[in-house]
Amino acid sequence: MDPLLYVFDLIVFIGIFGIVSLSLNLEFGFAGLANFGKVAFFLIGAYTYALLSQIGLPFYLCLIAGGLISAIFGLLVSLPALRLRADYLAIAVLAFGEILRLIVKSEDWLAGGDWGITVSSAISLAGASHRVDALVNIALVYFCLFICFTVAQLLANSPYGRAMRAIREDEIAAETLGKSRAKFKAQALMLGSAMAGVAGGLYAQYLHCVLPGMFMPMITFTVWIMVLLGGPANNWGALLGAALVEIFDRGTNIVKDYFVLPIDPSNLQYILFGALIIFVLLYRPHGLLKESSIKTKALRLAYNGRRSIKNKRS
Amino acid sequence: MVNWAQVIFNSGVTGSLYLIGAVGLTLTYGLSKFPNFAHAEFMTLGAYIGYFVAEQLGLGLPLALLVAFLIAGLVGVLCYRGIFQPLAKRGASIIHLMVASIALGFILRHSIGAAWTWKPLYFTATWSAFDAGPLRITGLWLWLIFAALVLSLAMHFLLMNTKIGKAIRASSSNPELALASGINVDRVIWITWFIGAGLAAVAGIFRGADTQIWPMTGWDIILPIFAVAILGGIGNFYGAIAAAFIIGLAENIGVVGLIALGLSTTYRTGIAFLILIITLIVRPQGLAMLFRRA
Amino acid sequence: MEDALLRIREVSKHFGGVYAVNGVSLDITHGGVCGLVGPNGSGKTTLFNTILGLHRPDQGEIYFHGECINNLAPHQIYELGLVNAFQLPRLFYDLSVLDNMLVAARGHQGDRLFNSLFLRRRWQEQEKGLIEEALDILELVELDKWVSSPAGELSGGQRKLLEVARGLMAKPTLLLLDEPAAGINPVLGKKIFQKLADFSHNGITFFVVEHRLEILFEFASWVYVMDKGRIAIAGQPQNIIGDPTFYTIYLGEE
Numbered sequence A: 001m002d003p004l005l006y007v008f009d010l011i012v013f014i015g016i017f018g019i020v021s022l023s024l025n026l027e028f029g030f031a032g033l034a035n036f037g038k039v040a041f042f043l044i045g046a047y048t049y050a051l052l053s054q055i056g057l058p059f060y061l062c063l064i065a066g067g068l069i070s071a072i073f074g075l076l077v078s079l080p081a082l083r084l085r086a087d088y089l090a091i092a093v094l095a096f097g098e099i100l101r102l103i104v105k106s107e108d109w110l111a112g113g114d115w116g117i118t119v120s121s122a123i124s125l126a127g128a129s130h131r132v133d134a135l136v137n138i139a140l141v142y143f144c145l146f147i148c149f150t151v152a153q154l155l156a157n158s159p160y161g162r163a164m165r166a167i168r169e170d171e172i173a174a175e176t177l178g179k180s181r182a183k184f185k186a187q188a189l190m191l192g193s194a195m196a197g198v199a200g201g202l203y204a205q206y207l208h209c210v211l212p213g214m215f216m217p218m219i220t221f222t223v224w225i226m227v228l229l230g231g232p233a234n235n236w237g238a239l240l241g242a243a244l245v246e247i248f249d250r251g252t253n254i255v256k257d258y259f260v261l262p263i264d265p266s267n268l269q270y271i272l273f274g275a276l277i278i279f280v281l282l283y284r285p286h287g288l289l290k291e292s293s294i295k296t297k298a299l300r301l302a303y304n305g306r307r308s309i310k311n312k313r314s
Numbered sequence B: 001m002v003n004w005a006q007v008i009f010n011s012g013v014t015g016s017l018y019l020i021g022a023v024g025l026t027l028t029y030g031l032s033k034f035p036n037f038a039h040a041e042f043m044t045l046g047a048y049i050g051y052f053v054a055e056q057l058g059l060g061l062p063l064a065l066l067v068a069f070l071i072a073g074l075v076g077v078l079c080y081r082g083i084f085q086p087l088a089k090r091g092a093s094i095i096h097l098m099v100a101s102i103a104l105g106f107i108l109r110h111s112i113g114a115a116w117t118w119k120p121l122y123f124t125a126t127w128s129a130f131d132a133g134p135l136r137i138t139g140l141w142l143w144l145i146f147a148a149l150v151l152s153l154a155m156h157f158l159l160m161n162t163k164i165g166k167a168i169r170a171s172s173s174n175p176e177l178a179l180a181s182g183i184n185v186d187r188v189i190w191i192t193w194f195i196g197a198g199l200a201a202v203a204g205i206f207r208g209a210d211t212q213i214w215p216m217t218g219w220d221i222i223l224p225i226f227a228v229a230i231l232g233g234i235g236n237f238y239g240a241i242a243a244a245f246i247i248g249l250a251e252n253i254g255v256v257g258l259i260a261l262g263l264s265t266t267y268r269t270g271i272a273f274l275i276l277i278i279t280l281i282v283r284p285q286g287l288a289m290l291f292r293r294a
Numbered sequence C: 001m002e003d004a005l006l007r008i009r010e011v012s013k014h015f016g017g018v019y020a021v022n023g024v025s026l027d028i029t030h031g032g033v034c035g036l037v038g039p040n041g042s043g044k045t046t047l048f049n050t051i052l053g054l055h056r057p058d059q060g061e062i063y064f065h066g067e068c069i070n071n072l073a074p075h076q077i078y079e080l081g082l083v084n085a086f087q088l089p090r091l092f093y094d095l096s097v098l099d100n101m102l103v104a105a106r107g108h109q110g111d112r113l114f115n116s117l118f119l120r121r122r123w124q125e126q127e128k129g130l131i132e133e134a135l136d137i138l139e140l141v142e143l144d145k146w147v148s149s150p151a152g153e154l155s156g157g158q159r160k161l162l163e164v165a166r167g168l169m170a171k172p173t174l175l176l177l178d179e180p181a182a183g184i185n186p187v188l189g190k191k192i193f194q195k196l197a198d199f200s201h202n203g204i205t206f207f208v209v210e211h212r213l214e215i216l217f218e219f220a221s222w223v224y225v226m227d228k229g230r231i232a233i234a235g236q237p238q239n240i241i242g243d244p245t246f247y248t249i250y251l252g253e254e
């Protein structure tokens, strides 16, 4: 295989899962929600993209629709789910994701059943080589990633993000200080689902298909590894985690192709993932990058000028 | 024409399997205060050990059950001691404990995959099927129902009449009080993990013998088992008995319904998921109030 | 008492069989410091939590500015200007001291999702002003050296101070303080009450639970004494001190 194409492919995957990782970071890292059903919203985005592109909608509308429909589902799920304790929420959304997967698996007429749906590329240039195709994909994916990252950063560094973190720390205290936990959590789930939905659409068009088997709960937990490894409540950490996990994934695949190991590398990969995450939880529960502090212009001014403020008073 | 006697009987079979699988989950959930997703892999591990003992060594089902129970129980204790207890001591949140249990699941599942490959295995022992009146029954199912009955009686005796059982109930409902009244809560917890993981292994063998054995054997039924634990009320053994048979009935009657509605029977597994979600939303304490806390 | 700021009528709250608050009626008028004392377990904190909307009263009504707030959520009650500082501090421990203060700011435009993304100018200016206010209050409670430290690094007494400061930050009409001076050195405790008195000139009314009676009675203009979930006696501090029942209820059980 063309090694450059291999690298391009890796970059695309980092971008797509970077978006999902950012979205989980918004929900878990900032708002403290245990979304164990992330893959459900990824699936919704992917199938929406696939179905709409089948009827000939342009790719950007398919992507936006995927994000919107996923956001609506996020909001719907949040209505009953947000009253739940962390563990109940986790189990409920996990089950929700499995139900969705059962539906797309069973309803051949709608979603092609086990055979899935074939999806055409978002942008296909006539006569372009594979490399150019990959570059176009990189441009598209990283454009979306840039938007999601910007949104996540703006939220993180705003009073809104501060309120979200307050709810994560102590939702009762935050509630008595005027932060409606229901509203903030619902919005976090909605925004997170929108991002995951867009990522799903990108994934569908990049892989040229959607199949129920692409949306196993394993996806959710891979994204959890990304966030926990990179550092919750740090958007750079979410991206770093996505990059490391994807590179590690490729690494074990290369090992599989070129070396003979006593243990099947694809098994070894998950054993190492599991061990890594337990190690991180035990010895580095804040991940590689620690939580980013809130940065607003006013805060920066205040911190820089603090001494002068004090001098003025004394 | 629906053979309702068969539907009821099948519900008993399904319920028996879920009960054996759920006891350990509900008890460790009640004591350690987090849902152990790696419970699925305790089942899978049991299925493979059972296969090894019964098929590869040719020692038969009863010995397979015993060996799997002991080994998986030991693995359960080691996992608790090596991972969950240290995490809890470091003040890990419930979310971290859940993620750790999933990570442990990865390790166990793929270690099993590495040891036995992902190719499905089948118990070759043929379970003679015979007809009793309107019922079609296999020997395995009788074994399964028998095992569930023995388990229920044994657990009832353990919880009500032994010191450790009383300690389990006390620690589950009020750990501080149990600690204050001189109960060695730590010992109670690891014994519960031993029994729970061991029983998961027993459930895994029955599931594997009834269908197939592969590294996802346990994960395939983990959500129905969560449904049983939660519908029964977390930590509540008697609630779990009722919930197991309710969900068994719902699945088997549900299949009849699905066929009648012309829907795919792949939705069968979804029935338990739906009950799980509805219970969590409407009544997360499950049936707990209806049963003596145990 | 039409002009009462907070009016509580026959409010009860029980947990299982225990009546933590049992038919309490009281009025808080505008301005000054009103005290609430009583032995441990007499239901003071439960009464506060019920006012705040953390518990729904089993019986009775609570009016704030004449509006019934029984069925409002805690965040709505806060919006009306009724704010609380907890007995056991509930800080956001991973956030900085200053961020803890800013979370409490009432009417921050940047708390809205839309504004945080699209109207950043609008709240940046506001936030500058809020930071000034926060620094003033932090200076007052002697936490100004800790502005950028995580709240989790504060000592027990400092946490208590931040809890109170956070309440002040909301610029409430009525601030409920649950034992603000507990765990703080006596000199600072007294100083805080002096500052509270200053704030009360700026239109904040205080409803304070406090076990340091000598401090409370110096500043309070009216005191309610609670016992076993009921208001046993009420009056001006000097009258309360002279009342023999007060000693049997309160000091007798210490």
Ligand SMILES: Nc1ncnc2c1ncn2[C@@H]1O[C@H](COP(=O)(O)OP(=O)(O)O)[C@@H](O)[C@H]1O
Pocket: C015, C018, C019, C020, C038, C039, C040, C041, C042, C043, C044, C045, C046, C047
């Ligand atoms: N959440 C609760 N559940 C059960 N009982 C409670 C709860 N909160 C308070 N109580 C009980 O209510 C009574 C009053 O407690 P509290 O309001 O904290 O008193 P105070 O603040 O005056 O010391 C006590 O007997 C306490 O045990």
Ligand SMILES: [Mg+2]
Pocket: C044, C045, C046, C087, C178
């Ligand atoms: Mg109190």
